[in-house]
Amino acid sequence: MSEEYQGTRFVTAFQERRPPSHPFVPVLCHWCRVFHERGFAPPYPGGSSGNLSFRVAADAFIITGTAIGLKDNLAADALVEVVDCDFAAGVVTVCGQRQPSSEAMLHALLYRHFPTVGAVFHGHHALITSQAERFGLPVSRVALPYGSIALAEAALTLARRGDFFVLRDHGFVATGVDMAACGALCLDWLRKIQNIHH
Numbered sequence: 104m105s106e107e108y109q110g111t112r113f114v115t116a117f118q119e120r121r122p123p124s125h126p127f128v129p130v131l132c133h134w135c136r137v138f139h140e141r142g143f144a145p146p147y148p149g150g151s152s153g154n155l156s157f158r159v160a161a162d163a164f165i166i167t168g169t170a171i172g173l174k175d176n177l178a179a180d181a182l183v184e185v186v187d188c189d190f191a192a193g194v195v196t197v198c199g200q201r202q203p204s205s206e207a208m209l210h211a212l213l214y215r216h217f218p219t220v221g222a223v224f225h226g227h228h229a230l231i232t233s234q235a236e237r238f239g240l241p242v243s244r245v246a247l248p249y250g251s252i253a254l255a256e257a258a259l260t261l262a263r264r265g266d267f268f269v270l271r272d273h274g275f276v277a278t279g280v281d282m283a284a285c286g287a288l289c290l291d292w293l294r295k296i297q298n299i300h301h
C-alpha cells in the first residue's frame with residue numbers, strides 16, 4: 104500500500120440522502136468491530152482501512168463508507184447502500200449520507216458475477232499479504248492502484264480460483280454466501296498463517 108490514498112476514483116450519484124436501513128446492518132457493524140480488533144483494518148493517514156459489504160438485492164449491497172476506518176462503534180450512518188454501478192461511466196449510485204468505500208466497484212463486480220455471493224470482506228494484514236503464496240492462496244500478478252477498475256478486474260479473476268485471495272502488496276478479499284461465512288474465512292486464514300509463524 105505504498106500509494107497515497109486520495110479518495111474514490113468514481114463519481115457518486117446520491118439517489119437518497121438517508122442512512123441505509125436493513126435488519127443486517129448491526130451484523131455488518133459487528134464484523135467491522137471484529138476487523139478492528141483483529142488488526143485487519145490498520146488505519147493509515149487519511150486512508151481507507153478495509154471495506155465490508157453484504158448483498159441486499161440482485162445488484163444492490165450495503166457497504167462501509169469511504170475513509171471511515173473500521174472502528175468498534177460504527178452505526179448505520181457509517182454505511183451506504185449501493186443501488187447501481189455503471190462501470191463504463193465510472194458512476195456509483197447510492198442511498199446514504201456519505202461516499203461509499205473507494206473499493207465499491209470491486210465489491211459490485213464480484214456481486215454481479217457471482218450470484219451466490221452474499222458478502223464481500225476486504226482487509227489489510229501484512230502477514231496474510233506476505234505469506235499468501237506460501238499457503239497456496241491466489242495472488243494477483245502485479246500491484247494495482249487502489250479503487251481502480253483494473254484492481255476490481257484482478258479481484259474477479261482471483262475470485263474464480265477461490266473464496267479467499269490476495270491483492271498483491273495490498274490486502275486480502277473474502278467472499279461468502281453470507282457475512283458469517285465471509286468472516287469465518289478471514290479468521291481461519293489468519294489463525295492458520297499465525298500458527299505457522301509461532
Ligand SMILES: [Zn+2]
Nearest residue numbers: 153249273274
Ligand atoms: Zn484495500
